[in-house]
Amino acid sequence: MKLLTVDEIRALEADANAKGMRYETMIENAGSGLAEVILSRYGEIGDTAAVGLVGSGNNGGDALVALTRLAEAGWEARAYLASPREDGDRLVKGLLEAGGEVVIGAEDPRREQLNAWLHSATVLMDGVLGTGIRLPLRKEAAELLRDVKKSGMLPHVVAVDCPSGVDCASGEAAPETLQAELTVCMEAVKTGLMTFPAFELCGEIVTVAIGVPEDANQRQMVIDADLARGWLPERRLDAHKGTFGTAVIVAGSVNYPGAALLAARAAYRIGSGLVTCGTIAALQRSLAGQLPEATWLILPEEMGVISEDAAGVVLQNLNRATALLLGSGFGQEEATGQFLKTLLHPASHSRRVAIGFVGAQGVKEKEEMGGRLPPLVVDADGLKLLAKMEDWWKKLPANSILTPHPGEMSILSGLPVAEVQKERMEIAREMAERWGQVVVLKGALTVIAEPGGRLGVIPVASPALARAGTGDVLAGMITGLRAQGVGAFEAAAAGAWIHAQAGLLAAEKVGHSASVLAGDVVEAIADVLSEL
Numbered sequence: 001m002k003l004l005t006v007d008e009i010r011a012l013e014a015d016a017n018a019k020g021m022r023y024e025t026m027i028e029n030a031g032s033g034l035a036e037v038i039l040s041r042y043g044e045i046g047d048t049a050a051v052g053l054v055g056s057g058n059n060g061g062d063a064l065v066a067l068t069r070l071a072e073a074g075w076e077a078r079a080y081l082a083s084p085r086e087d088g089d090r091l092v093k094g095l096l097e098a099g100g101e102v103v104i105g106a107e108d109p110r111r112e113q114l115n116a117w118l119h120s121a122t123v124l125m126d127g128v129l130g131t132g133i134r135l136p137l138r139k140e141a142a143e144l145l146r147d148v149k150k151s152g153m154l155p156h157v158v159a160v161d162c163p164s165g166v167d168c169a170s171g172e173a174a175p176e177t178l179q180a181e182l183t184v185c186m187e188a189v190k191t192g193l194m195t196f197p198a199f200e201l202c203g204e205i206v207t208v209a210i211g212v213p214e215d216a217n218q219r220q221m222v223i224d225a226d227l228a229r230g231w232l233p234e235r236r237l238d239a240h241k242g243t244f245g246t247a248v249i250v251a252g253s254v255n256y257p258g259a260a261l262l263a264a265r266a267a268y269r270i271g272s273g274l275v276t277c278g279t280i281a282a283l284q285r286s287l288a289g290q291l292p293e294a295t296w297l298i299l300p301e302e303m304g305v306i307s308e309d310a311a312g313v314v315l316q317n318l319n320r321a322t323a324l325l326l327g328s329g330f331g332q333e334e335a336t337g338q339f340l341k342t343l344l345h346p347a348s349h350s351r352r353v354a355i356g357f358v359g360a361q362g363v364k365e366k367e368e369m370g371g372r373l374p375p376l377v378v379d380a381d382g383l384k385l386l387a388k389m390e391d392w393w394k395k396l397p398a399n400s401i402l403t404p405h406p407g408e409m410s411i412l413s414g415l416p417v418a419e420v421q422k423e424r425m426e427i428a429r430e431m432a433e434r435w436g437q438v439v440v441l442k443g444a445l446t447v448i449a450e451p452g453g454r455l456g457v458i459p460v461a462s463p464a465l466a467r468a469g470t471g472d473v474l475a476g477m478i479t480g481l482r483a484q485g486v487g488a489f490e491a492a493a494a495g496a497w498i499h500a501q502a503g504l505l506a507a508e509k510v511g512h513s514a515s516v517l518a519g520d521v522v523e524a525i526a527d528v529l530s531e532l
Protein backbone atom coordinates (compact mmCIF):
# COMPACT_ATOMS: atom_id res chain seq x y z
CA MET A 1 0.00 0.00 0.00
CA LYS A 2 1.19 3.53 -0.73
CA LEU A 3 2.30 5.68 2.18
CA LEU A 4 2.21 9.46 1.77
CA THR A 5 2.36 12.53 3.96
CA VAL A 6 -0.68 14.81 4.03
CA ASP A 7 1.27 17.40 2.05
CA GLU A 8 2.25 14.80 -0.56
CA ILE A 9 -1.32 13.59 -1.11
CA ARG A 10 -2.58 17.19 -1.36
CA ALA A 11 0.08 17.98 -3.96
CA LEU A 12 -0.76 14.81 -5.87
CA GLU A 13 -4.47 15.66 -5.91
CA ALA A 14 -3.80 19.26 -6.95
CA ASP A 15 -1.56 18.05 -9.75
CA ALA A 16 -4.14 15.53 -10.94
CA ASN A 17 -6.86 18.20 -10.77
CA ALA A 18 -4.74 20.57 -12.86
CA LYS A 19 -4.26 17.82 -15.43
CA GLY A 20 -7.97 17.22 -15.77
CA MET A 21 -8.78 14.58 -13.15
CA ARG A 22 -11.18 16.86 -11.30
CA TYR A 23 -11.57 16.88 -7.52
CA GLU A 24 -15.26 15.90 -7.93
CA THR A 25 -14.21 12.81 -9.88
CA MET A 26 -11.63 11.85 -7.26
CA ILE A 27 -14.30 12.13 -4.56
CA GLU A 28 -16.67 10.02 -6.68
CA ASN A 29 -13.92 7.41 -7.06
CA ALA A 30 -13.09 7.52 -3.35
CA GLY A 31 -16.72 7.07 -2.29
CA SER A 32 -17.36 4.32 -4.84
CA GLY A 33 -14.22 2.47 -3.72
CA LEU A 34 -15.31 2.79 -0.11
CA ALA A 35 -18.79 1.41 -0.93
CA GLU A 36 -17.23 -1.54 -2.76
CA VAL A 37 -15.12 -2.41 0.27
CA ILE A 38 -18.20 -2.21 2.53
CA LEU A 39 -20.30 -4.30 0.16
CA SER A 40 -17.66 -7.00 -0.09
CA ARG A 41 -17.00 -7.12 3.68
CA TYR A 42 -20.43 -6.62 5.17
CA GLY A 43 -22.83 -7.27 2.30
CA GLU A 44 -23.46 -10.85 3.32
CA ILE A 45 -24.28 -10.22 6.97
CA GLY A 46 -28.06 -9.96 6.49
CA ASP A 47 -29.53 -6.58 7.48
CA THR A 48 -27.93 -4.06 5.24
CA ALA A 49 -28.18 -0.61 6.72
CA ALA A 50 -25.45 2.01 6.90
CA VAL A 51 -25.27 5.21 8.88
CA GLY A 52 -22.73 7.81 7.80
CA LEU A 53 -21.47 10.54 10.10
CA VAL A 54 -20.87 13.28 7.57
CA GLY A 55 -18.68 16.37 8.04
CA SER A 56 -18.77 19.56 6.03
CA GLY A 57 -15.59 18.90 4.03
CA ASN A 58 -14.53 16.40 1.40
CA ASN A 59 -14.22 13.61 3.93
CA GLY A 60 -17.98 13.95 4.38
CA GLY A 61 -18.20 14.05 0.58
CA ASP A 62 -16.56 10.63 0.33
CA ALA A 63 -19.07 9.29 2.88
CA LEU A 64 -22.06 10.76 0.98
CA VAL A 65 -20.92 9.17 -2.29
CA ALA A 66 -20.45 5.82 -0.56
CA LEU A 67 -23.92 6.03 1.03
CA THR A 68 -25.40 6.80 -2.39
CA ARG A 69 -23.73 3.72 -3.88
CA LEU A 70 -24.99 1.61 -0.99
CA ALA A 71 -28.53 2.98 -1.48
CA GLU A 72 -28.29 2.06 -5.16
CA ALA A 73 -27.25 -1.44 -4.09
CA GLY A 74 -30.41 -1.74 -2.01
CA TRP A 75 -29.10 -0.76 1.41
CA GLU A 76 -30.81 1.56 3.86
CA ALA A 77 -28.42 4.49 3.61
CA ARG A 78 -28.59 7.29 6.18
CA ALA A 79 -26.48 10.40 6.44
CA TYR A 80 -26.18 12.21 9.75
CA LEU A 81 -24.71 15.63 9.08
CA ALA A 82 -22.31 16.74 11.82
CA SER A 83 -22.67 20.32 10.59
CA PRO A 84 -24.76 21.73 7.77
CA ARG A 85 -23.37 21.37 4.24
CA GLU A 86 -23.80 24.02 1.54
CA ASP A 87 -27.32 24.74 0.37
CA GLY A 88 -28.29 22.47 -2.48
CA ASP A 89 -25.23 20.26 -1.90
CA ARG A 90 -24.93 18.06 -4.97
CA LEU A 91 -23.89 14.99 -3.00
CA VAL A 92 -26.75 15.30 -0.47
CA LYS A 93 -29.16 15.62 -3.40
CA GLY A 94 -27.66 12.53 -5.01
CA LEU A 95 -28.17 10.48 -1.87
CA LEU A 96 -31.80 11.59 -1.50
CA GLU A 97 -32.47 10.75 -5.15
CA ALA A 98 -31.04 7.28 -4.64
CA GLY A 99 -33.53 6.71 -1.81
CA GLY A 100 -31.27 7.58 1.11
CA GLU A 101 -32.19 9.63 4.16
CA VAL A 102 -30.51 12.74 5.55
CA VAL A 103 -30.75 14.34 9.00
CA ILE A 104 -28.90 17.41 10.25
CA GLY A 105 -27.38 16.92 13.72
CA ALA A 106 -28.56 20.31 14.97
CA GLU A 107 -32.14 19.25 14.25
CA ASP A 108 -31.79 16.15 16.44
CA PRO A 109 -30.67 17.69 19.76
CA ARG A 110 -31.59 14.64 21.86
CA ARG A 111 -29.97 12.27 19.34
CA GLU A 112 -33.15 10.19 19.13
CA GLN A 113 -32.87 9.79 15.38
CA LEU A 114 -29.16 9.02 15.59
CA ASN A 115 -29.65 6.35 18.26
CA ALA A 116 -32.52 4.75 16.37
CA TRP A 117 -30.40 4.57 13.22
CA LEU A 118 -27.36 3.24 15.06
CA HIS A 119 -29.51 0.59 16.66
CA SER A 120 -30.50 -0.93 13.33
CA ALA A 121 -27.25 -0.29 11.43
CA THR A 122 -24.82 -2.89 10.13
CA VAL A 123 -22.11 -0.35 9.41
CA LEU A 124 -21.26 3.06 10.82
CA MET A 125 -19.23 5.12 8.39
CA ASP A 126 -17.12 7.73 10.13
CA GLY A 127 -16.75 10.62 7.68
CA VAL A 128 -16.71 13.67 9.93
CA LEU A 129 -13.12 14.72 9.39
CA GLY A 130 -10.20 13.63 7.26
CA THR A 131 -6.91 15.23 6.36
CA GLY A 132 -8.36 18.76 6.75
CA ILE A 133 -8.48 18.60 10.56
CA ARG A 134 -6.79 20.99 12.96
CA LEU A 135 -6.93 19.71 16.54
CA PRO A 136 -8.48 20.21 19.05
CA LEU A 137 -11.93 19.20 17.86
CA ARG A 138 -14.56 21.90 17.85
CA LYS A 139 -17.58 21.49 20.11
CA GLU A 140 -20.06 20.22 17.48
CA ALA A 141 -17.80 17.45 16.19
CA ALA A 142 -16.56 16.48 19.64
CA GLU A 143 -20.10 16.21 21.03
CA LEU A 144 -21.31 14.14 18.13
CA LEU A 145 -18.48 11.63 18.43
CA ARG A 146 -18.93 11.48 22.20
CA ASP A 147 -22.67 10.85 21.83
CA VAL A 148 -22.04 8.10 19.30
CA LYS A 149 -19.60 6.43 21.68
CA LYS A 150 -22.16 6.69 24.50
CA SER A 151 -24.92 5.13 22.43
CA GLY A 152 -23.88 1.65 23.53
CA MET A 153 -23.56 -1.18 21.06
CA LEU A 154 -21.91 0.17 17.93
CA PRO A 155 -22.17 -1.54 14.55
CA HIS A 156 -19.02 -2.22 12.50
CA VAL A 157 -17.19 1.11 12.44
CA VAL A 158 -15.56 1.94 9.11
CA ALA A 159 -13.41 5.09 9.11
CA VAL A 160 -13.32 7.17 5.95
CA ASP A 161 -9.66 7.90 5.16
CA CYS A 162 -8.90 8.03 8.91
CA PRO A 163 -10.81 7.87 12.19
CA SER A 164 -12.26 11.38 12.63
CA GLY A 165 -10.31 13.18 15.34
CA VAL A 166 -6.96 11.78 14.21
CA ASP A 167 -4.38 14.17 12.80
CA CYS A 168 -3.10 12.34 9.72
CA ALA A 169 0.15 14.30 9.76
CA SER A 170 1.24 13.90 13.38
CA GLY A 171 -0.66 10.81 14.51
CA GLU A 172 -2.19 12.67 17.47
CA ALA A 173 -5.82 11.90 18.29
CA ALA A 174 -8.65 13.70 20.05
CA PRO A 175 -10.00 11.72 23.03
CA GLU A 176 -13.44 11.55 21.36
CA THR A 177 -12.11 9.62 18.34
CA LEU A 178 -14.09 6.44 17.60
CA GLN A 179 -12.23 3.15 17.48
CA ALA A 180 -12.55 1.84 13.92
CA GLU A 181 -12.72 -1.78 12.89
CA LEU A 182 -11.58 -0.90 9.39
CA THR A 183 -10.03 2.25 7.93
CA VAL A 184 -10.39 2.77 4.19
CA CYS A 185 -7.64 5.16 3.15
CA MET A 186 -8.07 7.19 -0.01
CA GLU A 187 -5.22 6.43 -2.44
CA ALA A 188 -2.56 6.09 0.26
CA VAL A 189 -2.12 5.53 3.98
CA LYS A 190 -1.12 8.87 5.50
CA THR A 191 2.11 8.79 7.51
CA GLY A 192 0.44 9.93 10.74
CA LEU A 193 -1.61 6.72 10.78
CA MET A 194 1.62 4.73 11.05
CA THR A 195 2.38 6.29 14.45
CA PHE A 196 0.77 6.04 17.85
CA PRO A 197 -1.88 6.69 19.04
CA ALA A 198 -3.48 6.98 15.58
CA PHE A 199 -2.45 3.48 14.47
CA GLU A 200 -4.38 1.78 17.26
CA LEU A 201 -7.59 3.63 16.38
CA CYS A 202 -7.55 2.51 12.73
CA GLY A 203 -8.20 -1.21 13.07
CA GLU A 204 -7.40 -2.93 9.80
CA ILE A 205 -6.18 -0.59 7.08
CA VAL A 206 -6.89 -0.87 3.35
CA THR A 207 -6.54 1.62 0.51
CA VAL A 208 -8.72 2.39 -2.52
CA ALA A 209 -7.59 4.19 -5.66
CA ILE A 210 -9.03 7.63 -6.42
CA GLY A 211 -7.68 7.95 -9.94
CA VAL A 212 -4.45 9.94 -9.55
CA PRO A 213 -1.77 8.77 -11.99
CA GLU A 214 0.41 5.89 -10.79
CA ASP A 215 3.88 6.87 -9.69
CA ALA A 216 6.31 4.24 -10.91
CA ASN A 217 8.84 5.46 -8.36
CA GLN A 218 6.61 5.06 -5.33
CA ARG A 219 9.19 5.15 -2.56
CA GLN A 220 7.19 4.99 0.64
CA MET A 221 4.98 2.05 1.41
CA VAL A 222 3.08 0.16 4.03
CA ILE A 223 4.24 -3.41 3.58
CA ASP A 224 1.39 -5.80 2.85
CA ALA A 225 0.90 -9.39 1.69
CA ASP A 226 1.04 -8.47 -2.01
CA LEU A 227 4.39 -6.72 -1.67
CA ALA A 228 5.87 -9.49 0.46
CA ARG A 229 4.63 -12.18 -1.93
CA GLY A 230 6.15 -10.39 -4.89
CA TRP A 231 9.56 -10.26 -3.25
CA LEU A 232 9.83 -13.92 -2.27
CA PRO A 233 12.05 -16.07 -4.46
CA GLU A 234 10.42 -18.43 -6.89
CA ARG A 235 10.61 -22.05 -5.70
CA ARG A 236 11.20 -23.89 -8.94
CA LEU A 237 10.44 -27.57 -9.25
CA ASP A 238 13.87 -28.35 -10.65
CA ALA A 239 15.62 -26.61 -7.76
CA HIS A 240 18.41 -28.18 -5.71
CA LYS A 241 19.67 -26.97 -2.37
CA GLY A 242 22.23 -24.73 -4.05
CA THR A 243 19.38 -22.83 -5.71
CA PHE A 244 18.34 -21.44 -2.35
CA GLY A 245 21.74 -20.42 -1.13
CA THR A 246 23.78 -20.89 2.00
CA ALA A 247 23.11 -18.74 5.04
CA VAL A 248 26.00 -18.55 7.49
CA ILE A 249 24.85 -17.63 10.98
CA VAL A 250 27.69 -16.48 13.22
CA ALA A 251 26.06 -16.10 16.61
CA GLY A 252 25.94 -16.97 20.27
CA SER A 253 28.05 -17.07 23.42
CA VAL A 254 27.77 -19.12 26.63
CA ASN A 255 25.38 -16.62 28.15
CA TYR A 256 23.17 -16.44 25.05
CA PRO A 257 23.10 -19.97 23.70
CA GLY A 258 19.70 -19.88 22.02
CA ALA A 259 20.33 -17.02 19.59
CA ALA A 260 22.25 -19.18 17.11
CA LEU A 261 19.58 -21.86 17.13
CA LEU A 262 16.65 -19.48 16.71
CA ALA A 263 18.33 -17.55 13.90
CA ALA A 264 19.43 -20.73 12.11
CA ARG A 265 15.98 -22.34 12.36
CA ALA A 266 14.38 -19.15 11.08
CA ALA A 267 16.79 -19.03 8.13
CA TYR A 268 15.80 -22.60 7.25
CA ARG A 269 12.06 -22.03 7.71
CA ILE A 270 12.14 -19.05 5.35
CA GLY A 271 13.66 -21.27 2.69
CA SER A 272 17.47 -21.23 2.72
CA GLY A 273 19.02 -24.24 0.98
CA LEU A 274 21.69 -24.74 3.63
CA VAL A 275 22.32 -23.11 6.98
CA THR A 276 25.75 -23.17 8.57
CA CYS A 277 26.03 -22.18 12.20
CA GLY A 278 29.30 -20.61 13.27
CA THR A 279 29.64 -20.66 17.03
CA ILE A 280 31.83 -21.77 19.94
CA ALA A 281 32.37 -25.50 20.63
CA ALA A 282 30.39 -25.58 23.87
CA LEU A 283 27.29 -24.29 22.10
CA GLN A 284 27.73 -26.57 19.12
CA ARG A 285 27.75 -29.57 21.49
CA SER A 286 24.54 -28.58 23.19
CA LEU A 287 22.67 -27.33 20.11
CA ALA A 288 23.64 -29.67 17.28
CA GLY A 289 21.10 -32.32 18.25
CA GLN A 290 18.33 -29.76 18.17
CA LEU A 291 19.01 -28.79 14.57
CA PRO A 292 20.39 -31.80 12.73
CA GLU A 293 19.76 -30.03 9.41
CA ALA A 294 22.49 -27.46 10.07
CA THR A 295 26.19 -27.77 9.39
CA TRP A 296 28.53 -26.31 11.98
CA LEU A 297 31.64 -24.21 12.03
CA ILE A 298 33.44 -24.34 15.37
CA LEU A 299 34.91 -20.95 16.22
CA PRO A 300 37.86 -20.12 18.51
CA GLU A 301 36.71 -18.74 21.84
CA GLU A 302 37.89 -16.89 24.90
CA MET A 303 36.01 -17.32 28.17
CA GLY A 304 32.86 -18.51 26.42
CA VAL A 305 32.65 -15.89 23.68
CA ILE A 306 33.79 -15.80 20.05
CA SER A 307 37.36 -14.48 19.94
CA GLU A 308 39.48 -12.59 17.44
CA ASP A 309 41.03 -15.68 15.84
CA ALA A 310 37.56 -16.73 14.72
CA ALA A 311 37.76 -14.07 11.98
CA GLY A 312 40.20 -16.17 9.97
CA VAL A 313 38.09 -19.30 10.40
CA VAL A 314 34.96 -17.51 9.23
CA LEU A 315 36.71 -15.89 6.27
CA GLN A 316 38.11 -19.24 5.14
CA ASN A 317 34.68 -20.79 5.20
CA LEU A 318 32.66 -18.26 3.30
CA ASN A 319 33.24 -19.54 -0.22
CA ARG A 320 29.72 -20.98 -0.54
CA ALA A 321 28.01 -18.44 1.68
CA THR A 322 25.37 -16.30 -0.02
CA ALA A 323 24.53 -14.33 3.14
CA LEU A 324 26.16 -13.83 6.53
CA LEU A 325 24.58 -12.92 9.85
CA LEU A 326 26.73 -11.44 12.58
CA GLY A 327 25.86 -10.45 16.09
CA SER A 328 22.89 -12.30 17.58
CA GLY A 329 23.80 -13.47 21.09
CA PHE A 330 27.42 -12.28 20.81
CA GLY A 331 27.61 -10.61 24.21
CA GLN A 332 29.70 -7.48 24.38
CA GLU A 333 33.13 -8.78 25.37
CA GLU A 334 36.22 -7.12 23.99
CA ALA A 335 37.35 -10.39 22.37
CA THR A 336 34.23 -10.55 20.19
CA GLY A 337 34.64 -6.87 19.35
CA GLN A 338 38.13 -7.69 18.07
CA PHE A 339 36.69 -10.59 16.08
CA LEU A 340 34.24 -8.27 14.36
CA LYS A 341 36.87 -5.66 13.70
CA THR A 342 39.25 -8.18 12.17
CA LEU A 343 36.54 -9.79 10.10
CA LEU A 344 35.56 -6.44 8.60
CA HIS A 345 39.12 -5.17 8.37
CA PRO A 346 41.59 -8.09 8.33
CA ALA A 347 44.64 -5.81 8.13
CA SER A 348 43.91 -4.79 11.71
CA HIS A 349 44.46 -8.34 13.05
CA SER A 350 46.96 -8.34 15.88
CA ARG A 351 48.43 -11.73 14.85
CA ARG A 352 48.10 -11.68 11.10
CA VAL A 353 49.30 -15.24 10.48
CA ALA A 354 46.37 -16.69 12.34
CA ILE A 355 44.03 -15.42 9.65
CA GLY A 356 45.53 -17.87 7.24
CA PHE A 357 45.26 -15.32 4.52
CA VAL A 358 48.35 -14.31 2.64
CA GLY A 359 47.59 -11.12 0.82
CA ALA A 360 48.91 -7.73 -0.02
CA GLN A 361 49.34 -5.13 2.66
CA GLY A 362 47.03 -2.51 4.07
CA VAL A 363 44.28 -1.06 1.97
CA LYS A 364 44.46 -3.56 -0.82
CA GLU A 365 44.13 -6.44 1.60
CA LYS A 366 41.14 -4.80 3.23
CA GLU A 367 39.48 -4.30 -0.10
CA GLU A 368 39.99 -7.91 -1.04
CA MET A 369 38.56 -9.07 2.26
CA GLY A 370 35.66 -6.63 2.10
CA GLY A 371 34.93 -7.96 -1.36
CA ARG A 372 34.92 -11.48 0.03
CA LEU A 373 32.11 -10.91 2.47
CA PRO A 374 28.74 -12.10 1.21
CA PRO A 375 25.67 -9.89 1.75
CA LEU A 376 25.72 -9.02 5.42
CA VAL A 377 23.16 -8.71 8.21
CA VAL A 378 24.31 -7.25 11.54
CA ASP A 379 22.09 -7.69 14.58
CA ALA A 380 21.92 -7.09 18.34
CA ASP A 381 25.26 -7.11 20.22
CA GLY A 382 27.01 -7.06 16.86
CA LEU A 383 25.59 -3.55 16.43
CA LYS A 384 26.76 -2.44 19.87
CA LEU A 385 30.24 -3.74 19.14
CA LEU A 386 30.19 -2.03 15.75
CA ALA A 387 29.30 1.27 17.40
CA LYS A 388 32.61 1.17 19.28
CA MET A 389 34.60 1.26 16.05
CA GLU A 390 35.46 4.58 14.50
CA ASP A 391 33.56 5.22 11.26
CA TRP A 392 32.11 1.73 11.53
CA TRP A 393 29.72 2.16 8.63
CA LYS A 394 32.62 2.65 6.25
CA LYS A 395 33.94 -0.78 7.22
CA LEU A 396 30.75 -2.59 6.17
CA PRO A 397 30.07 -3.60 2.59
CA ALA A 398 27.49 -1.14 1.17
CA ASN A 399 23.86 -2.19 1.57
CA SER A 400 24.44 -4.42 4.54
CA ILE A 401 21.32 -4.78 6.66
CA LEU A 402 21.36 -3.44 10.22
CA THR A 403 18.56 -4.49 12.54
CA PRO A 404 18.64 -2.21 15.61
CA HIS A 405 15.89 -1.91 18.21
CA PRO A 406 15.43 1.67 19.47
CA GLY A 407 18.10 1.26 22.17
CA GLU A 408 20.67 -0.02 19.67
CA MET A 409 19.65 2.70 17.22
CA SER A 410 20.32 5.23 19.97
CA ILE A 411 23.83 3.82 20.52
CA LEU A 412 24.60 3.72 16.79
CA SER A 413 23.25 7.19 16.03
CA GLY A 414 24.05 9.00 19.27
CA LEU A 415 20.43 10.18 19.50
CA PRO A 416 18.34 9.68 22.65
CA VAL A 417 15.85 6.78 22.51
CA ALA A 418 12.92 9.17 22.95
CA GLU A 419 13.97 11.09 19.87
CA VAL A 420 14.39 7.89 17.86
CA GLN A 421 10.88 6.80 18.87
CA LYS A 422 9.30 10.16 18.16
CA GLU A 423 10.51 10.30 14.56
CA ARG A 424 11.00 6.66 13.64
CA MET A 425 10.53 7.03 9.89
CA GLU A 426 12.59 10.18 9.53
CA ILE A 427 15.46 8.83 11.62
CA ALA A 428 15.56 5.44 9.92
CA ARG A 429 15.67 7.20 6.58
CA GLU A 430 18.34 9.67 7.67
CA MET A 431 20.61 7.00 9.17
CA ALA A 432 20.23 4.66 6.18
CA GLU A 433 21.37 7.56 4.04
CA ARG A 434 24.25 8.56 6.31
CA TRP A 435 25.56 5.02 6.73
CA GLY A 436 24.87 3.74 3.23
CA GLN A 437 23.18 0.68 4.77
CA VAL A 438 19.66 -0.73 4.93
CA VAL A 439 18.21 0.01 8.37
CA VAL A 440 15.50 -2.06 10.02
CA LEU A 441 14.33 -0.04 13.02
CA LYS A 442 12.51 -2.63 15.10
CA GLY A 443 9.69 -2.19 17.59
CA ALA A 444 5.96 -1.65 17.16
CA LEU A 445 5.54 -0.54 13.51
CA THR A 446 8.99 -1.61 12.31
CA VAL A 447 10.49 0.75 9.73
CA ILE A 448 12.78 -0.37 6.89
CA ALA A 449 14.80 2.28 5.05
CA GLU A 450 17.35 1.98 2.29
CA PRO A 451 19.91 4.64 1.41
CA GLY A 452 18.57 7.23 -0.99
CA GLY A 453 15.38 5.42 -1.60
CA ARG A 454 12.56 3.32 -0.39
CA LEU A 455 11.00 3.26 3.03
CA GLY A 456 8.56 0.66 4.30
CA VAL A 457 6.52 0.35 7.48
CA ILE A 458 5.19 -2.92 8.89
CA PRO A 459 1.61 -2.21 10.01
CA VAL A 460 1.74 -4.52 13.01
CA ALA A 461 2.16 -3.82 16.71
CA SER A 462 1.83 -6.89 18.90
CA PRO A 463 2.98 -7.67 22.43
CA ALA A 464 3.63 -11.19 21.11
CA LEU A 465 6.79 -9.86 19.48
CA ALA A 466 8.03 -7.99 22.55
CA ARG A 467 9.91 -11.10 23.63
CA ALA A 468 13.49 -12.22 24.09
CA GLY A 469 14.66 -14.13 21.06
CA THR A 470 12.20 -12.74 18.52
CA GLY A 471 14.95 -10.42 17.27
CA ASP A 472 17.20 -13.43 16.61
CA VAL A 473 14.34 -14.96 14.64
CA LEU A 474 13.93 -11.83 12.53
CA ALA A 475 17.67 -11.60 11.85
CA GLY A 476 17.69 -15.26 10.78
CA MET A 477 14.70 -14.76 8.47
CA ILE A 478 16.22 -11.72 6.78
CA THR A 479 19.54 -13.54 6.37
CA GLY A 480 17.69 -16.56 4.99
CA LEU A 481 15.96 -14.44 2.35
CA ARG A 482 19.16 -12.61 1.50
CA ALA A 483 20.86 -16.00 1.07
CA GLN A 484 18.24 -16.85 -1.55
CA GLY A 485 19.25 -13.85 -3.61
CA VAL A 486 16.52 -11.45 -2.47
CA GLY A 487 17.67 -7.79 -2.56
CA ALA A 488 18.63 -6.08 0.69
CA PHE A 489 15.58 -3.82 1.07
CA GLU A 490 13.21 -6.52 -0.15
CA ALA A 491 14.68 -9.19 2.15
CA ALA A 492 14.47 -6.84 5.13
CA ALA A 493 10.92 -5.72 4.36
CA ALA A 494 9.53 -9.15 3.43
CA GLY A 495 11.33 -10.74 6.40
CA ALA A 496 9.95 -8.18 8.82
CA TRP A 497 6.41 -8.50 7.44
CA ILE A 498 6.41 -12.31 7.60
CA HIS A 499 7.95 -12.14 11.09
CA ALA A 500 5.16 -9.82 12.29
CA GLN A 501 2.47 -12.04 10.80
CA ALA A 502 4.11 -15.10 12.36
CA GLY A 503 3.98 -13.32 15.73
CA LEU A 504 0.26 -12.65 15.34
CA LEU A 505 -0.41 -16.20 14.21
CA ALA A 506 1.65 -17.65 17.07
CA ALA A 507 -0.38 -15.62 19.58
CA GLU A 508 -3.57 -16.96 18.01
CA LYS A 509 -2.31 -20.56 18.13
CA VAL A 510 -0.90 -20.41 21.65
CA GLY A 511 -4.02 -18.63 22.84
CA HIS A 512 -2.47 -15.52 24.37
CA SER A 513 0.22 -13.06 23.34
CA ALA A 514 1.79 -13.30 26.82
CA SER A 515 2.67 -16.95 26.25
CA VAL A 516 4.30 -16.69 22.84
CA LEU A 517 7.95 -17.78 22.80
CA ALA A 518 10.39 -16.90 20.06
CA GLY A 519 10.37 -20.56 19.03
CA ASP A 520 6.60 -20.34 18.42
CA VAL A 521 7.24 -17.48 16.01
CA VAL A 522 9.71 -19.67 14.08
CA GLU A 523 7.16 -22.47 13.91
CA ALA A 524 4.51 -20.08 12.55
CA ILE A 525 6.66 -18.97 9.59
CA ALA A 526 5.47 -21.89 7.47
CA ASP A 527 1.82 -21.02 8.14
CA VAL A 528 2.38 -17.45 7.03
CA LEU A 529 4.12 -18.65 3.86
CA SER A 530 1.34 -21.08 3.08
CA GLU A 531 -1.27 -18.32 3.37
CA LEU A 532 0.70 -15.93 1.16
Ligand SMILES: NC(=O)C1=CN([C@@H]2O[C@H](COP(=O)(O)OP(=O)(O)OC[C@H]3O[C@@H](n4cnc5c(N)ncnc54)[C@H](OP(=O)(O)O)[C@@H]3O)[C@@H](O)[C@H]2O)[C@@H](O)CC1
Pocket: 013, 023, 024, 026, 027, 030, 031, 055, 056, 057, 058, 059, 060, 062, 128, 129, 130, 131, 132, 133, 134, 135, 136, 137, 138, 139, 141, 160, 161, 186, 210
Ligand atom coordinates in the same frame (compact mmCIF):
# COMPACT_ATOMS: atom_id res chain seq x y z
N1 LIG B 1 -9.15 16.97 -1.86
C1 LIG B 1 -9.61 16.02 -2.68
O1 LIG B 1 -9.72 16.18 -3.84
C2 LIG B 1 -9.95 14.74 -2.15
C3 LIG B 1 -10.20 14.57 -0.81
N2 LIG B 1 -10.57 13.40 -0.32
C4 LIG B 1 -11.16 13.32 1.00
O2 LIG B 1 -11.27 14.58 1.58
C5 LIG B 1 -10.60 14.65 2.81
C6 LIG B 1 -10.00 15.97 2.99
O3 LIG B 1 -11.00 16.89 2.75
P1 LIG B 1 -10.96 18.40 3.25
O4 LIG B 1 -9.66 18.98 2.88
O5 LIG B 1 -12.17 19.03 2.73
O6 LIG B 1 -10.97 18.27 4.80
P2 LIG B 1 -11.87 17.40 5.80
O7 LIG B 1 -10.98 16.43 6.42
O8 LIG B 1 -13.11 16.92 5.18
O9 LIG B 1 -12.23 18.47 6.93
C7 LIG B 1 -12.46 19.79 6.62
C8 LIG B 1 -13.65 20.28 7.40
O10 LIG B 1 -13.45 20.04 8.76
C9 LIG B 1 -13.55 21.23 9.50
N3 LIG B 1 -12.63 21.17 10.62
C10 LIG B 1 -11.28 21.29 10.60
N4 LIG B 1 -10.78 21.13 11.82
C11 LIG B 1 -11.82 20.88 12.64
C12 LIG B 1 -11.93 20.63 14.03
N5 LIG B 1 -10.85 20.60 14.84
N6 LIG B 1 -13.13 20.41 14.56
C13 LIG B 1 -14.22 20.45 13.78
N7 LIG B 1 -14.18 20.69 12.45
C14 LIG B 1 -12.99 20.91 11.88
C15 LIG B 1 -13.28 22.32 8.52
O11 LIG B 1 -13.95 23.45 8.90
P3 LIG B 1 -13.27 24.90 8.71
O12 LIG B 1 -12.08 24.91 9.61
O13 LIG B 1 -12.91 25.00 7.29
O14 LIG B 1 -14.34 25.80 9.13
C16 LIG B 1 -13.82 21.74 7.23
O15 LIG B 1 -15.19 21.96 7.13
C17 LIG B 1 -9.64 13.51 2.82
O16 LIG B 1 -9.38 13.04 4.10
C18 LIG B 1 -10.38 12.51 1.96
O17 LIG B 1 -11.30 11.78 2.77
C19 LIG B 1 -10.55 12.20 -1.14
O18 LIG B 1 -11.83 11.85 -1.44
C20 LIG B 1 -9.83 12.36 -2.45
C21 LIG B 1 -10.06 13.63 -3.11
Ligand SMILES: [K+]
Pocket: 059, 126, 127, 128, 129, 130, 159, 160, 161, 162, 163, 164
Ligand atom coordinates in the same frame (compact mmCIF):
# COMPACT_ATOMS: atom_id res chain seq x y z
K1 LIG C 1 -12.93 10.22 8.84
